[in-house]
Amino acid sequence: MIVALTGEDGDSAVADLAEDLAMLRVAAGKRVLLVSPNPRPYDAQLFDDLVIDASLRSQDTALARAGVILALLRPEALERDGCAELLARLKVMQSVNPSARVLVTVAHGRRPLTAHQAGCVLVFVAQLPHARLADTLVLEDGHDTYHSRHSELELQAYKEDRKLCAPEVRHLYREIFPQHGSYHHIGALMPRSCPL
Template sequence: MIVALTGMTDNPAASDLAQQLALLRASAGSKVLLLTQQHGPAQVDLRQPYDDVVIDTAGNCDSEAVLAAAGVIVVLIQPDELEMHDHGALLLRVRHAQEANPQAQVLVAVGHAAQALTPHEVGCVLVFVAQIASARLVDTLVLGAGGAYGTRHSALEMDDFKWENALCATEVRHLYRQVFQPAFQAH
């Protein structure tokens, strides 16, 4: 499966999230190809022996083609970006991808600082998600200093999903289960 991550800006948090999702998938036994901004334009050869391909499309000149080929599109937004930037270009990229590949699943994740979202920010996020057909708001990810993911929810995580020597924050593991849900049900 191809999983493409996108957002409004060249956000290092999206690259970090792509790396963590690929790491979790590889630790589950899948052969994973990870393509981030450092790799330049993504040329994915589906004949390669990879179970999954995780791509950070930020800064990728071929991002629309990658999004159109993805089985899952993860849109990472930050509430302050919704107010400071024109998010119309992001909506247009996701809509074009959906037109090219109507079967693609679109998941929207919100990255924010440790403080809770304000009611206004929650409203902005909900309006953004409502503008993408069939999109689901899957989780909020707590971004710490330098864009690293932290957690406030580890105490709430079900024991079945807690892993000894966990590789990443609870929210990222939850997003991972949402992205690879069909694969989870197969095992």
């Protein structure tokens, strides 16, 4: 499967989130390639999944091929201009790649979203047909690292799991890579000759 993460142009939190999701996928036993915004040539057929940092506009080809597009929003940017540029970019990608699942998540500081910020998030998601709001991610104030604010709400099985990253990121991982047995791989682009 190709998972492309995007956000405001050059947001470093997108790269951190891509790295966390790739680590979780490797821990699940998959062959994963983490693709940076300026990648060197690679053979996608060698991997089960590609996790692509598509935060720069130059990476729109990755969004056009992705099975899942994850948009990371910042509340301040939503209040400032509604993330209009990102919204326009995602709308174009939905028209080019209508089969992609679009998930939207929000990264905010320790303080919860204000009512206005929550409204801005809902308006953003409502403007993208078939997009879905994923759980919000809580960043340490002033840093691009996630903390485990909601760890007491995690199921006991997940608390005992290896702690590669915060519970919010592990929950987001489960939304992107569902565990119900139907595994989607890169087959649409590069068919595999043997089943997984």
